Amino acid sequence: xxxxxxxxxxxxxxxxxxxxxxxxxxxxxxxxxxxxxxxxxxxxxxxxxxxxxxxxxxxxxxxxxxxxxxxxxxxxxxxxxxxxxxxxxxxxxxxxxxxxxxxxxxxxxxxxxxxxxxxxxxxxxxxxxxxxxxxxxxxxxxxxxxxxxxxxxxxxxxxxxxxxxxxxxxxxxxxxxxxxxxxxxxxxxxxxxxxxxxxxxxxxxxxxxxxxxxxxxxxxxxxxxxxxxxxxxxxxxxxxxxxxxxxxxxxxxxxxxxxxxxxxxxxxxxxxxxxxxxxxxxxxxxxxxxxxxxxxxxxxxxx
Amino acid sequence: xxxxxxxxxxxxxxxxxxxxxxxxxxxxxxxxxxxxxxxxxxxxxxxxxxxxxxxxxxxxxxxxxxxxxxxxxxxxxxxxxxxxxxxxxxxxxxxxxxxxxxxxxxxxxxxxxxxxxxxxxxxxxxxxxxxxxxxxxxxxxxxxxxxxxxxxxxxxxxxxxxxxxxxxxxxxxxxxxxxxxxxxxxxxxxxxxxxxxxxxxxxxxxxxxxxxxxxxxxxxxxxxxxxxxxxxxxxxxxxxxxxxxxxxxxxxxxxxxxxxxxxxxxxxxxxx
Numbered sequence: 001x002x003x004x005x006x007x008x009x010x011x012x013x014x015x016x017x018x019x020x021x022x023x024x025x026x027x028x029x030x031x032x033x034x035x036x037x038x039x040x041x042x043x044x045x046x047x048x049x050x051x052x053x054x055x056x057x058x059x060x061x062x063x064x065x066x067x068x069x070x071x072x073x074x075x076x077x078x079x080x081x082x083x084x085x086x087x088x089x090x091x092x093x094x095x096x097x098x099x100x101x102x103x104x105x106x107x108x109x110x111x112x113x114x115x116x117x118x119x120x121x122x123x124x125x126x127x128x129x130x131x132x133x134x135x136x137x138x139x140x141x142x143x144x145x146x147x148x149x150x151x152x153x154x155x156x157x158x159x160x161x162x163x164x165x166x167x168x169x170x171x172x173x174x175x176x177x178x179x180x181x182x183x184x185x186x187x188x189x190x191x192x193x194x195x196x197x198x199x200x201x202x203x204x205x206x207x208x209x210x211x212x213x214x215x216x217x218x219x220x221x222x223x224x225x226x227x228x229x230x231x232x233x234x235x236x237x238x239x240x241x242x243x244x245x246x247x248x249x250x251x252x253x254x255x256x257x258x259x260x261x262x263x264x265x266x267x268x269x270x271x272x273x274x275x276x277x278x279x280x281x282x283x284x285x286x287x288x289x290x291x292x293x294x295x296x297x298x299x300x301x302x303x
Numbered sequence: 304x305x306x307x308x309x310x311x312x313x314x315x316x317x318x319x320x321x322x323x324x325x326x327x328x329x330x331x332x333x334x335x336x337x338x339x340x341x342x343x344x345x346x347x348x349x350x351x352x353x354x355x356x357x358x359x360x361x362x363x364x365x366x367x368x369x370x371x372x373x374x375x376x377x378x379x380x381x382x383x384x385x386x387x388x389x390x391x392x393x394x395x396x397x398x399x400x401x402x403x404x405x406x407x408x409x410x411x412x413x414x415x416x417x418x419x420x421x422x423x424x425x426x427x428x429x430x431x432x433x434x435x436x437x438x439x440x441x442x443x444x445x446x447x448x449x450x451x452x453x454x455x456x457x458x459x460x461x462x463x464x465x466x467x468x469x470x471x472x473x474x475x476x477x478x479x480x481x482x483x484x485x486x487x488x489x490x491x492x493x494x495x496x497x498x499x500x501x502x503x504x505x506x507x508x509x510x511x512x513x514x515x516x517x518x519x520x521x522x523x524x525x526x527x528x529x530x531x532x533x534x535x536x537x538x539x540x541x542x543x544x545x546x547x548x549x550x551x552x553x554x555x556x557x558x559x560x561x562x563x564x565x566x567x568x569x570x571x572x573x574x575x
Contacts, residue, residue: 007476012393012402015386015446019405022443026420029427043426101322104315111312120316122555127323129496129547131504133521133528134540138326141333141532148329183323234411241413243507248528258415265419265511275423278416285413293407296451 027282034275035065045272069276079255080277084284087257090171090246091239094178095232098186101179102231106190107220110197121191128184136177136248143168143176143249169251177245182238186231193227194220226295233292237285257281327544334537351538361539364523367434368503371519375441376499382442383449383498384491388479390450391457409447417444418511425512432514440512441502448501449494456490489558496554500547 036045047061073080109120127135142148145164153159167173197220205215243258250256257277265274308316334352338345355361386406389396409417421440425432464486468478484491506521513522520539527536 008393011385012389012396015382015389015406015450016398016402018382018443018446019386019402022421022424022439023405023409024401026424029423030416030420033423101319104311105319108308108312108316108319111308112316113308118559122551123320124323126548126551127327129500129551130327130544131521131540131547133504133506133524134330134543135326137524137528137532137536137540138330140528141537142326142329144532180322180326183319187319237411238413241415243413243415244525258413261415261419262507271423274419278419281413282416289408289411292411293404296407297403 030275030278032065033272034069034279035067036272037064037066037068038270038272043271044269069272070280072273073276073280080257080260080280083255083257083260084280086255087240087242088284090174090178090256091236091242094175094182094239095236097175097179098182098235099228099232102183102186102190103228105183106187106194106227109187109191110194117195124184124187124191132181133244135181136245139173139177139180139249140168143173168249171250171254173249174246174254174256177249178235178239178242181245182235185234189230189234190224190227193224193230197223226299230292230295230299233288233295237288237292240285241281330537331541331544334534334541336534336537339534351534352542354535355538355542358535360518361520361523364518364520367517368520371434371438371441371509372499372502374438375445375502376495378438379442379446379449379498380491380495383446383494384453384487386446386450387453387457391454406447406450409444410451412444414505414507415511418508421508422511432512433517436512436514437509437517437519440508441498441505444508445498445501448497449491452494452497453487453490456487460486489561492554493558496550503543 032049033045036047038044039046047064049058049061072078105124109117109124112120140147144150145166145168147168149167150159150164153165154161159165167176201219201223202215205219206212210218241258241261242256243262246254246256246259247262250259261274261277261281264270264277333344335347335349336344337348337350386402390399390403390406393399418440421436421443422432425436430436464482465478468482469475473481504521505519506525509519510522510525513519520543524536524539527533
């Protein structure tokens with residue numbers, strides 16, 4: 001029995017300690033640094049906790065912590081609040097677009113004959129396995145002023161050669177990029193919710209004289225809601241902090257908090273301000289994240 | 304409504320797949336373009352592939368990336384499988400909520416936050432940044448994906464098989480290797496592959512946690528992409544897409560064959 005208990009203990013402890021050390025503790029460090037001040041030193045912030053200098057020194061260091069960085073980030077004079085707002089907006093609109101684009105695809109897949117469903121499923125997953133960066137990069141070649149989309153429109157005579165469509169470096173390109181990259185994340189939960197649905201419900205509705213559209217609205221849609229929530233959260237949360245897409249496809253006026261954090265860190269080299277930006281971003285996202293976790297945990301327990 | 308595809312279903316599937324695949328196909332086609340101009344077709348050529356294999360920097364980066372991805376996938380698969388077992392088999396234990404929170408949160412956590420927090424940890428602890436810090440960072444975020452994939456297999460399989468083995472006196476450790484692991488193996492393998500490709504793909508977390516001397520392929524591609532689209536990058540991307548496609552198709556055929564064989568065995572067992 002002792003060895004069984006030991007084995008059990010080990011199975012849990014190893015990943016638990018790993019995640020504590022490399023997931024939870026790093027957040028505590030981010031929080032601590034967000035309360036520190038920038039300094040020209042290595043590492044570039046003060047105070048540094050040094051327990052070897054005794055309790056008094058530690059208490060002094062504790063006293064030096066302040067909410068100054070948060071005041072800076074939350075002041076209207078700086079563009080941070082705007083960036084949070086526009087990130088939430090862009091992520092929200094993109095999530096809606098994803099739902100509108102993804103739902104008919106997932107619905108079609110769930111209605112397809114059982115024999116071809118695995119193939120369709122793999123075709124949705126395959127692009128997800130290819131590099132995210134590559135998929136975003138592919139759109140640069142399509143959307144740029146001399147890109148393939150404009151070439152096509154020139155050839156068809158829809159757009160004048162002297163006035164190509166300006167899509168790259170605008171928010172539209174960011175929407176396209178997000179919808180394109182996150183589409184599998186939207187389709188998969190929708191598909192698994194729709195596939196589980198009992199067909200006979202719709203037959204019963206039709207037998208009782210319910211028109212198909214009303215049947216969809218009253219039966220299919222409510223039953224697919226768990227998939228809708230899962231898909232939307234799975235897309236919305238990471239999209240808010242997206243960095244690569246606004247950086248490569250967006251313009252200089254595309255304001256997203258992931259990009260701001262990156263710039264603050266790598267260009268302005270302010271570790272303390274970028275930590276404060278990260279903590280605030282996490283606070284914005286904590287409600288959807290907790291909601292998503294409950295959904296996931298319930299999904300696992302139900303099966 | 305009867306089961307079957309309406310014209311609306313067919314159209315939406317067709318358009319959806321066109322949207323998913325056309326950009327990738329165009330990228331692949333233009334990697335064989337003779338012209339340096341990416342948008343003007345000037346005949347078929349493999350010039351850019353030759354050029355690619357003479358680009359030392361890119362090859363170095365590819366080698367670093369492959370080593371990181373291999374190590375990451377292997378360690379993350381072990382840790383992720385352990386986490387999945389703990390979450391599906393242990394019922395309630397002390398700190399379960401925190402544990403499951405730490406397993407699910409990285410799935411949706413914006414990469415900039417994960418990257419920044421890990422970097423600050425490495426600085427605070429005082430490790431030299433480079434190959435090993437990227438690997439540690441990648442293991443941490445990919446193990447959660449592995450755990451979710453393995454969990455979904457663990458919750459659907461028949462627990463009575465494990466119980467039968469233990470009733471017959473098989474120790475838990477052996478039960479895992481003889482009964483559980485063979486059954487969940489397809490999920491473990493796809494978890495490994497998922498971790499491998501996620502690591503291969505990652506730009507943001509690697510950029511935060513890297514140090515001098517360890518530049519990964521996505522970082523190299525990213526810095527070139529910022530300067531504009533070039534056929535050489537198209538060629539590099541095409542090779543990556545090719546590798547991933549072959550691996551995924553191979554794995555799915557393997558999984559399918561295994562499933563068919565298992566079903567056959569189950570039917571035989573039921574008949575016998």
